[in-house]
Amino acid sequence: MTLPPLPGSLPAFPPGFLWGASASAFQTEGAAGTDGKGPSGWDEFAGRPGRIKDGSDGSLGTGFYDRYREDVALLAALGAGAFRFSVSWPRVVPGGTGPVNPAGLDFYDRLVDELCAHGITPVPTLYHWDTPLPLEQAGGWLNRDTAHRFAEYASTVAGRLADRVPMWITINEPAEVTLLGYALGEHAPGRKLLFDALPAAHHQLLAHGLAVAALRAAGAADIGIAVSHTPVLAASDSEQDRFGAELYDTISNWLFADPLLTGAYPDENFAALMPGPVADDLDIISAPLDWYGVNYYNPTLVGAPAPQALDSFSGFEMPGELPFGIRKIEGYETTDFGWPVVPDGLRDMLVGLKRRYGDRLPPLCITENGCSYDGIEDARRITFLDGHLRSLHAAMAEGLDVRGYFTWSLTDNFEWIEGYAQRFGLVHVDYPTMRRTPKDSYHWYREVIRAQRDLRRPLPG
Numbered sequence: 248m249t250l251p252p253l254p255g256s257l258p259a260f261p262p263g264f265l266w267g268a269s270a271s272a273f274q275t276e277g278a279a280g281t282d283g284k285g286p287s288g289w290d291e292f293a294g295r296p297g298r299i300k301d302g303s304d305g306s307l308g309t310g311f312y313d314r315y316r317e318d319v320a321l322l323a324a325l326g327a328g329a330f331r332f333s334v335s336w337p338r339v340v341p342g343g344t345g346p347v348n349p350a351g352l353d354f355y356d357r358l359v360d361e362l363c364a365h366g367i368t369p370v371p372t373l374y375h376w377d378t379p380l381p382l383e384q385a386g387g388w389l390n391r392d393t394a395h396r397f398a399e400y401a402s403t404v405a406g407r408l409a410d411r412v413p414m415w416i417t418i419n420e421p422a423e424v425t426l427l428g429y430a431l432g433e434h435a436p437g438r439k440l441l442f443d444a445l446p447a448a449h450h451q452l453l454a455h456g457l458a459v460a461a462l463r464a465a466g467a468a469d470i471g472i473a474v475s476h477t478p479v480l481a482a483s484d485s486e487q488d489r490f491g492a493e494l495y496d497t498i499s500n501w502l503f504a505d506p507l508l509t510g511a512y513p514d515e516n517f518a519a520l521m522p523g524p525v526a527d528d529l530d531i532i533s534a535p536l537d538w539y540g541v542n543y544y545n546p547t548l549v550g551a552p553a554p555q556a557l558d559s560f561s562g563f564e565m566p567g568e569l570p571f572g573i574r575k576i577e578g579y580e581t582t583d584f585g586w587p588v589v590p591d592g593l594r595d596m597l598v599g600l601k602r603r604y605g606d607r608l609p610p611l612c613i614t615e616n617g618c619s620y621d622g623i624e625d626a627r628r629i630t631f632l633d634g635h636l637r638s639l640h641a642a643m644a645e646g647l648d649v650r651g652y653f654t655w656s657l658t659d660n661f662e663w664i665e666g667y668a669q670r671f672g673l674v675h676v677d678y679p680t681m682r683r684t685p686k687d688s689y690h691w692y693r694e695v696i697r698a699q700r701d702l703r704r705p706l707p708g
């Protein structure tokens with residue numbers, strides 16, 4: 248196998264840098280109704296006719312619930328230092344509140360033990376979009392009560408796992424849940440509330456803050472959150488395009504990061520639209536974090552609403568009912584998902600975070616970065632990962648304190664409304680048999696990790 252570029256030629260990352268891979272419960276576990284698991288909003292949504300492009304419903308995932316040992320063995324052979332997975336809230340608390348499902352907790356207990364037995368750090372995310380259905384039906388993230396139920400659940404999970412889990416993530420990508428799930432209705436729960444979706448943002452932030460306190464009280468430490476970030480470029484210099492781009496930038500980048508890192512919303516107008524005792528909530532939301540997780544895929548070109556020029560940022564179509572429109576970025580390679588490949592965007596984004604937050608920026612971790620390409624001979628994924636690791640290193644050489652990198656994803660999995668069509672894995676999954684086959688990129692990443700372990704040199708300067 249000849250695999251350019253050579254992993255050994257990557258610059259050295261600092262000693263102790265965490266090399267990992269990511270996954271989530273709904274996208275992989277399957278076992279939708281097994282061992283007392285309750286339904287989630289995504290189970291219900293994916294079951295609605297026509298919602299998932301390939302007609303699948305995610306109920307089988309990648310069979311991870313039954314095959315987790317096989318996947319941990321793949322992680323071990325990869326040399327991964329950490330595995331980011333998510334805990335399914337409806338598997339642990341099927342009703343969203345009330346009785347805990349012991350079999351659900353047992354599953355994560357076994358998974359954590361298996362990871363520890365292989366010397367792999369377990370990094371659970373407590374919420375990766377699968378809200379227990381009863382809570383979703385009671386308003387989901389529009390309902391302030393959901394935040395309190397989330398903190399209870401966080402406490403339950405930490406009570407069982409904190410003795411072996413050294414690093415925690417509260418919530419994954421609250422912006423996507425708000426925008427795709429509640430504002431545009433493309434994802435679960437399929438609500439199309441446009442700006443009336445903003446309470447879902449506030450309540451996820453509050454849930455995060457309450458969960459940080461609950462986790463610490465239950466003995467958990469090293470707590471972060473995974474937030475998506477995208478450098479936003481204006482489609483042109485026109486006033487309308489700049490307005491659209493600035494608004495999108497605020498919503499996708501700062502609506503979540505600012506409250507978390509500064510204790511304030513980026514704009515008075517947004518703060519005024521949030522429910523509850525906002526000032527008190529912001530104190531809870533901005534509780535100091537041990538680290539801050541960045542999910543980066545690509546920059547986004549944004550202008551005034553232009554329905555005819557739509558392109559996929561997250562596989563959804565912007566309906567032109569919000570005062571901005573996403574455009575296709577020309578001049579770059581694209582992944583099979585149509586996303587532009589712009590490695591420098593990662594460095595730009597990280598440097599931008601430092602510029603905005605200065606000393607208030609905690610140590611960072613790249614909690615997701617990856618690409619959708621078909622095939623087991625996936626040289627394009629290698630090029631993608633190589634470019635992004637170089638870009639990450641460039642940001643670190645400029646002073647960014649980044650502690651780890653988790654590629655999305657260990658295996659191919661259920662890519663939300665795309666179904667199984669988009670393949671982000673280092674490991675190919677043959678869905679009819681669930682057979683796993685490591686791709687070329689898996690072998691490449693294994694060599695990267697091995698070479699980095701051998702280098703063990705500090706960053707220059």
Ligand code: IFM
Nearest residue numbers: 271274420542615655662
């Ligand atoms: O698969 C998703 C993941 O669940 C959240 N972040 C983006 C990934 C790729 O779309």
